[in-house]
Amino acid sequence: MKKNKPKYKQIIDAAVQVIAENGYHASQVSKIAKKAGVADGTIYLYFKNKEDILVSLFQEKMGQFIDKIEHETTSRQTAEEKLLTLIETHFEQLAADHHLAIVTQLELRQSNKDLRQKINHVLKGYLDIIDQIVDEGVEEKLFRENLDRRLVRQMIFGTMDETVTNWVMKDQRYNIVDQAKEVHSLIVHGLAGPHQ
Amino acid sequence: MKKNKPKYKQIIDAAVQVIAENGYHASQVSKIAKKAGVADGTIYLYFKNKEDILVSLFQEKMGQFIDKIEHETTSRQTAEEKLLTLIETHFEQLAADHHLAIVTQLELRQSNKDLRQKINHVLKGYLDIIDQIVDEGVEEKLFRENLDRRLVRQMIFGTMDETVTNWVMKDQRYNIVDQAKEVHSLIVHGLAGPHQ
Amino acid sequence: MKKNKPKYKQIIDAAVQVIAENGYHASQVSKIAKKAGVADGTIYLYFKNKEDILVSLFQEKMGQFIDKIEHETTSRQTAEEKLLTLIETHFEQLAADHHLAIVTQLELRQSNKDLRQKINHVLKGYLDIIDQIVDEGVEEKLFRENLDRRLVRQMIFGTMDETVTNWVMKDQRYNIVDQAKEVHSLIVHGLAGPHQ
Amino acid sequence: MKKNKPKYKQIIDAAVQVIAENGYHASQVSKIAKKAGVADGTIYLYFKNKEDILVSLFQEKMGQFIDKIEHETTSRQTAEEKLLTLIETHFEQLAADHHLAIVTQLELRQSNKDLRQKINHVLKGYLDIIDQIVDEGVEEKLFRENLDRRLVRQMIFGTMDETVTNWVMKDQRYNIVDQAKEVHSLIVHGLAGPHQ
DNA sequence: AATGAATGAGTATTCATTCAT
DNA sequence: CATGAATGAATACTCATTCAT
Numbered sequence: 001m002k003k004n005k006p007k008y009k010q011i012i013d014a015a016v017q018v019i020a021e022n023g024y025h026a027s028q029v030s031k032i033a034k035k036a037g038v039a040d041g042t043i044y045l046y047f048k049n050k051e052d053i054l055v056s057l058f059q060e061k062m063g064q065f066i067d068k069i070e071h072e073t074t075s076r077q078t079a080e081e082k083l084l085t086l087i088e089t090h091f092e093q094l095a096a097d098h099h100l101a102i103v104t105q106l107e108l109r110q111s112n113k114d115l116r117q118k119i120n121h122v123l124k125g126y127l128d129i130i131d132q133i134v135d136e137g138v139e140e141k142l143f144r145e146n147l148d149r150r151l152v153r154q155m156i157f158g159t160m161d162e163t164v165t166n167w168v169m170k171d172q173r174y175n176i177v178d179q180a181k182e183v184h185s186l187i188v189h190g191l192a193g194p195h196q
Numbered sequence: 197m198k199k200n201k202p203k204y205k206q207i208i209d210a211a212v213q214v215i216a217e218n219g220y221h222a223s224q225v226s227k228i229a230k231k232a233g234v235a236d237g238t239i240y241l242y243f244k245n246k247e248d249i250l251v252s253l254f255q256e257k258m259g260q261f262i263d264k265i266e267h268e269t270t271s272r273q274t275a276e277e278k279l280l281t282l283i284e285t286h287f288e289q290l291a292a293d294h295h296l297a298i299v300t301q302l303e304l305r306q307s308n309k310d311l312r313q314k315i316n317h318v319l320k321g322y323l324d325i326i327d328q329i330v331d332e333g334v335e336e337k338l339f340r341e342n343l344d345r346r347l348v349r350q351m352i353f354g355t356m357d358e359t360v361t362n363w364v365m366k367d368q369r370y371n372i373v374d375q376a377k378e379v380h381s382l383i384v385h386g387l388a389g390p391h392q
Numbered sequence: 393m394k395k396n397k398p399k400y401k402q403i404i405d406a407a408v409q410v411i412a413e414n415g416y417h418a419s420q421v422s423k424i425a426k427k428a429g430v431a432d433g434t435i436y437l438y439f440k441n442k443e444d445i446l447v448s449l450f451q452e453k454m455g456q457f458i459d460k461i462e463h464e465t466t467s468r469q470t471a472e473e474k475l476l477t478l479i480e481t482h483f484e485q486l487a488a489d490h491h492l493a494i495v496t497q498l499e500l501r502q503s504n505k506d507l508r509q510k511i512n513h514v515l516k517g518y519l520d521i522i523d524q525i526v527d528e529g530v531e532e533k534l535f536r537e538n539l540d541r542r543l544v545r546q547m548i549f550g551t552m553d554e555t556v557t558n559w560v561m562k563d564q565r566y567n568i569v570d571q572a573k574e575v576h577s578l579i580v581h582g583l584a585g586p587h588q
Numbered sequence: 589m590k591k592n593k594p595k596y597k598q599i600i601d602a603a604v605q606v607i608a609e610n611g612y613h614a615s616q617v618s619k620i621a622k623k624a625g626v627a628d629g630t631i632y633l634y635f636k637n638k639e640d641i642l643v644s645l646f647q648e649k650m651g652q653f654i655d656k657i658e659h660e661t662t663s664r665q666t667a668e669e670k671l672l673t674l675i676e677t678h679f680e681q682l683a684a685d686h687h688l689a690i691v692t693q694l695e696l697r698q699s700n701k702d703l704r705q706k707i708n709h710v711l712k713g714y715l716d717i718i719d720q721i722v723d724e725g726v727e728e729k730l731f732r733e734n735l736d737r738r739l740v741r742q743m744i745f746g747t748m749d750e751t752v753t754n755w756v757m758k759d760q761r762y763n764i765v766d767q768a769k770e771v772h773s774l775i776v777h778g779l780a781g782p783h784q
Numbered sequence: 785a786a787t788g789a790a791t792g793a794g795t796a797t798t799c800a801t802t803c804a805t
Numbered sequence: 806c807a808t809g810a811a812t813g814a815a816t817a818c819t820c821a822t823t824c825a826t
Contacts, residue, residue: 007811025308029796039812041798050796110306112221120365134387143387148378151359155351155382158358162350169316182344186351190386191330191339225821226788235787237823246821399790417700421817431791433819442817502698504613512757526779535779540770543751547743547774550750554742561708574736578743582778583722583731617800618809627808629802638800 003060008046011036012057020099024107029053054111055118061100062122065093070129079137080188083156086133087187088180090160095176105161105168130156143188156187199256204242207232208253216295220303225249250307251314257296261289262322269325275333276384279352282329283383284376286356291372301357301364323349339384352383395452400438403428404449412491416499421445446503447510453492454514457485462521471529472580475548478525479579480572482552487568497553497560519545535580548579591648596634599624600645608687612695617641642699643706649688650710653681658717667725668776671744674721675775676768678748683764693749693756715741731776744775 002008014036019027029050033040047053072089073082094101108119130153137143163183167176198204210232215223225246229236243249268285269278290297304315326349333339359379363372394400406428411419421442425432439445464481465474486493500511522545529535555575559568602624607615617638621628635641660677661670682689696707718741725731751771755764 023309028794040796040814041812042810044797045810106309106312110308112306113219113302116302137387147382147387148375150362151375151378151382152387154358154362155355155379158354158356159351160354162354162357163347166346166350169313179344179347182347183351186343186347186386188386188388189340190382190384190388191333191343191348192384192386224819229788236789236821237787238785240822241785415701420815432793432817433791434789436818437789498701498704502700504698505611505694508694529779536777539774539779540767542754543767543770543774544779546750546754547747547771550746550748551743552746554746554749555739558738558742561705571736571739574739575743578735578739578778580778580780581732582774582776582780583725583735583740584776584778616798621809628800628810629808630806632801633806 002046005046007036007038007042009060011038011043011046011053012060015053015057016061016099016103019107020102024110027107051111051115054108054115058104058108058119059122061104062126066126066129068093069126073129073133079133079140079142082133082136083187084180084184086129087160087184088177091164091176091180094164095172098172101164101168101172105165127153127157159183159187198242201242203232203234203238205256207234207239207242207249208256211249211253212257212295212299215303216298220306223303247307247311250304250311251318254300254304254315255318257300258318258322262325264289265322266325269329275329275336275338278329278332279383280376280380282325283356283380284373287360287372287376290360291368294368297360297364297368301361323353326352355379355383394438397438399428399430399434401452403430403435403438403445404452407445407449408453408491408495411499412494416502419499443503443507446500446507450496450500450511451514453496454518458518458521460485461518465521465525471525471532471534474525474528475579476572476576478521479552479576480569483556483568483572486556487564490564493556493560493564497557519549522548551575551579593634595624595626595630597648599626599631599634599641600648603641603645604649604687604691607695608690612698615695639699639703642696642703643710646692646696646707647710649692650714654714654717656681657714661717661721667721667728667730670721670724671775672768672772674717675748675772676765679752679764679768682752683760686760689752689756689760693753715745718744747771747775 069089076082211228265285272278461481468474657677664670
């Protein structure tokens with residue numbers, strides 16, 4: 001299995017770094033190879049082509065990202081706690097890897113439709129976790145019954161994503177993890193006051 | 197003023213069409229020129245470079261987009277109504293111009309960081325409208341007092357944006373305007389039930 | 393019509409020269425462009441791709457080559473004279489353009505099957521001329537009746553081609569035109585003596 | 589002596605097959621190695637480089653080819669019979685090995701000048717046999733005295749070669765051996781009728 | 785103002801060959 | 806002897822931009 005060989009991970013990590021530092025369009029294969037400490041041709045022993053590096057990068061990193069979120073959320077009791085943990089873990093992981101945050105929030109979005117389709121496929125696993133927490137919340141009577149699952153998913157993911165993107169575009173100058181509680185509160189209770 | 201000359205608008209409309217039909221990366225200047233019915237060189241009498249076409253396109257179209265939203269919302273009484281009108285008008289306008297929806301939600305995001313910074317600058321005007329409605333809602337005691345303006349803005353914009361993007365990626369196969377009320381409800385009341 | 397523009401011919405002549413001097417595989421597009429005095433990109437305003445330069449080169453040069461042979465042979469009376477004129481004109485023209493001789497006899501044969509198919513298509517016109525002369529010879533009772541046209545064509549063309557190739561491979565060190573009469577005699581009378 | 593080791597012949601036979609099936613340019617060393625059932629590196633224990641495989645292939649196969657022709661012709665009495673046998677054996681051998689026919693008539697000609705020089709060196713032995721038969725024919729007064737040996741050689745070889753190449757290019761759809769007698773007749777008697 | 789022919793910088797990928805095991 | 810992972814040189818083509826007319 002190529003994915004377990006050290007050079008596979010070396011190249012992916014080099015790609016994250018090169019893309020974060022140079023931007024998507026200035027990230028030539030030769031630059032990634034150099035940073036990974038391998039010859040240009042070696043890249044093609046581990047990846048089909050340049051796009052395959054990027055897709056694999058996303059799968060690899062997002063796979064871990066999602067696994068971690070899944071692991072953290074399942075250890076919580078209520079749906080409300082799970083949702084808070086999901087938001088916190090989402091923010092924490094990106095805060096812990098500045099390069100990865102830049103790559104996922106800004107650079108990889110410059111890719112073409114084709115690559116974005118593949119990225120969305122990976123994200124599907126994440127959306128499933130969100131769906132399940134919402135379902136649990138409804139069962140626990142914490143959340144309203146008649147929620148449109150798709151819209152809820154879009155609100156939760158859209159809010160987190162927009163929050164992270166803004167933070168990255170502001171050069172990560174503030175602590176995004178501090179905002180998790182407030183984001184959670186907005187998602188659970190909305191804008192309206194308690195007497196509404 | 198070049199912006200009032202007919203060819204200026206001709207070129208921008210051609211660009212929207214060409215990008216929507218061919219995708220961002222397959223939209224060469226020569227293709228836009230051909231669709232606009234002008235020579236390649238003529239483009240450069242009206243725009244500094246290719247990026248300038250895209251920025252101008254966004255300014256022009258988003259300017260109208262935002263003006264319309266501003267006009268519709270000001271005619272409403274309460275912040276809650278204004279917010280609903282904002283969401284409805286946002287969805288309606290993109291539903292009314294399929295080409296523009298594709299270009300703003302998918303294709304223009306493939307541009308580089310630099311262009312996206314300029315796009316964000318244009319969006320600033322939109323975010324100001326959102327902020328003002330939130331402020332009004334707080335004053336009217338409809339919304340909670342201690343809301344973090346930036347987070348609220350990100351929730352509102354992020355939710356709408358994610359909703360529209362999903363609709364475009366699903367080839368606009370359902371009526372997005374139908375979802376405005378539910379999106380509004382989620383933003384105002386969140387996931388929690390009334391007894392929470 | 394692009395074929396009448398001066399740069400079209402400039403590029404083709406440059407290609408002949410570059411290929412003759414450097415060999416097929418060392419003839420990069422950029423080298424041809426430089427020799428032609430145009431930018432690399434200009435090549436692609438006149439030719440679809442590299443192969444198209446080579447096909448066009450062959451069509452252009454062989455077109456003239458065949459026209460000349462056709463013109464010279466039609467002015468002769470008998471089939472025997474026509475055949476001699478054909479051989480002489482074939483040899484003369486290649487002797488007059490050393491570069492072209494190298495390109496057609498050696499370098500262009502290194503091309504792939506696809507290009508060679510196209511080259512053969514051009515040669516069809518030449519083979520038609522040969523066929524017609526043979527037909528005339530048979531009618532005039534100069535040649536045998538029961539000749540297999542395809543084999544005759546292959547003998548005539550194969551003999552001339554092998555003769556020219558040998559001459560080119562020997563660096564064109566002798567005068568090939570001097571051999572036309574003897575080649576003609578071999579083709580018409582074969583190896584056998586008069587008493588056979 | 590490496591040439592007697594089994595892998596030497598294995599690799600050469602694999603090369604013939606791979607080149608015939610994939611074409612010269614799509615015949616990578618790794619493909620030949622795979623077909624031969626050896627590692628890429630092993631190729632270089634038996635051959636200096638890729639060109640050396642091709643030269644050796646030609647030497648090996650053409651050596652047998654020429655030996656067979658030599659053996660068959662010496663058992664004939666007259667030069668005329670020997671020539672017919674030569675043509676027949678030439679055609680028979682290529683008809684019996686379709687792969688080899690493709691490789692020698694089409695694919696190997698795509699090689700560069702350098703390799704073709706070496707191939708010509710191998711063919712020298714064949715041309716010597718032709719020369720000797722012609723000499724015998726002249727001595728026997730079957731052939732004319734004043735024949736230019738080189739031209740005769742070129743006529744005989746050129747005609748056979750062109751005939752075989754045409755047959756291969758027509759996907760070997762007819763029986764080339766059937767044409768040996770007629771080719772022989774053309775070479776011996778030429779186009780002219782008996783009364784010429 | 786308008787044209788469009790010409791420019792030329794920039795880059796992913798292949799594959800013959802090597803050499804540590 | 807044999808392996809096969811690693812190497813790295815080499816090249817056609819696109820397209821935003823210019824500028825002479």
